[in-house]
Amino acid sequence: MPYEWIMGLAGGGLIGVAAAIFLLVNGRIMGASGLIGGLVDGSGRHDWRERAALLAGLFLAPALLVPFMAGAQTHLTNNWGVIIIAGLLVGVGTRLANGCTSGHGVCGISRLSLRGIVATVFYIGAGALTVVVFKHGLGII
Amino acid sequence: MRIFVAFVVGSLFGTGLLISGMTDTTKVQGWLDLFGDWDPTLAFVMGGAILPMALAWAWTKGRRPVLADAFPARPDPRVGPNLVLGSTLFGAGWGLSGLCPGPAIASLGFGGTGGVAFLIAMLCGMMIAPPLRSRLDPRPSPV
Numbered sequence: 226m227p228y229e230w231i232m233g234l235a236g237g238g239l240i241g242v243a244a245a246i247f248l249l250v251n252g253r254i255m256g257a258s259g260l261i262g263g264l265v266d267g268s269g270r271h272d273w274r275e276r277a278a279l280l281a282g283l284f285l286a287p288a289l290l291v292p293f294m295a296g297a298q299t300h301l302t303n304n305w306g307v308i309i310i311a312g313l314l315v316g317v318g319t320r321l322a323n324g325c326t327s328g329h330g331v332c333g334i335s336r337l338s339l340r341g342i343v344a345t346v347f348y349i350g351a352g353a354l355t356v357v358v359f360k361h362g363l364g365i366i
Numbered sequence: 367m368r369i370f371v372a373f374v375v376g377s378l379f380g381t382g383l384l385i386s387g388m389t390d391t392t393k394v395q396g397w398l399d400l401f402g403d404w405d406p407t408l409a410f411v412m413g414g415a416i417l418p419m420a421l422a423w424a425w426t427k428g429r430r431p432v433l434a435d436a437f438p439a440r441p442d443p444r445v446g447p448n449l450v451l452g453s454t455l456f457g458a459g460w461g462l463s464g465l466c467p468g469p470a471i472a473s474l475g476f477g478g479t480g481g482v483a484f485l486i487a488m489l490c491g492m493m494i495a496p497p498l499r500s501r502l503d504p505r506p507s508p509v
Contacts, residue, residue: 236386237414316491
């Protein structure tokens with residue numbers, strides 16, 4: 226099995242363990258868009274400390290580890306138009322759908338939630354279509 | 367204590383995203399690139415994450431969380447226009463950039479202004495979503 230698949234499985238396992246701890250200890254769903262969105266639109270004001278602590282860890286742990294991981298890199302586009310439009314779409318879409326890859330994908334599918342499965346089918350389908358059109362069709366990304 | 371646990375959970379989440387390669391936008395776009403150079407890594411990440419969570423859900427039956435009164439109730443199974451349209455818009459943005467909300471924060475550590483711009487745009491999108499949500503489907507939203 227290729228090295229990248231093994232790292233995917235290991236990293237995925239860690240994400241699943243994190244979500245399991247949040248559920249079993251704090252009794253909450255580890256959904257990134259819901260945790261962030263609740264801080265932005267005010268709906269999560271009552272538990273903002275818990276949300277902020279999780280997001281601080283989500284930012285700090287990788288930031289501290291990046292210098293020690295030779296292979297770790299990112300390749301975000303330099304096209305500012307694409308960055309802004311993509312960010313807006315991700316923000317609006319995840320809040321309309323009440324979840325993203327962590328909430329619907331990991332936490333929803335694992336409890337066989339119909340909403341989680343439907344959301345995942347639609348966002349993967351839309352993502353694949355977007356890559357076909359904007360990469361292979363228009364050559365923008 | 368709940369706040370400390372949340373910080374540990376976030377740190378594990380971020381570390382998992384980093385070592386699985388999900389903070390690399392080309393790996394995510396490679397998974398979505400069915401007609402190009404397809405990269406199946408994301409399926410392994412999802413599989414690896416869903417397995418411990420499925421065990422956790424099974425364990426919740428008849429029990430209570432350590433630091434809370436109850437586990438989250440099963441969501442309303444209704445599939446409405448908000449879910450379908452929202453997921454489609456999200457998928458389009460995810461395909462364009464290779465970033466979803468978790469990795470958008472976890473990858474800020476790489477530096478660069480693009481990630482910050484993406485985050486600001488995403489937060490703006492999140493602010494304009496609630497009025498749109500009630501317009502599309504006036505029934506109370508299932509959280």
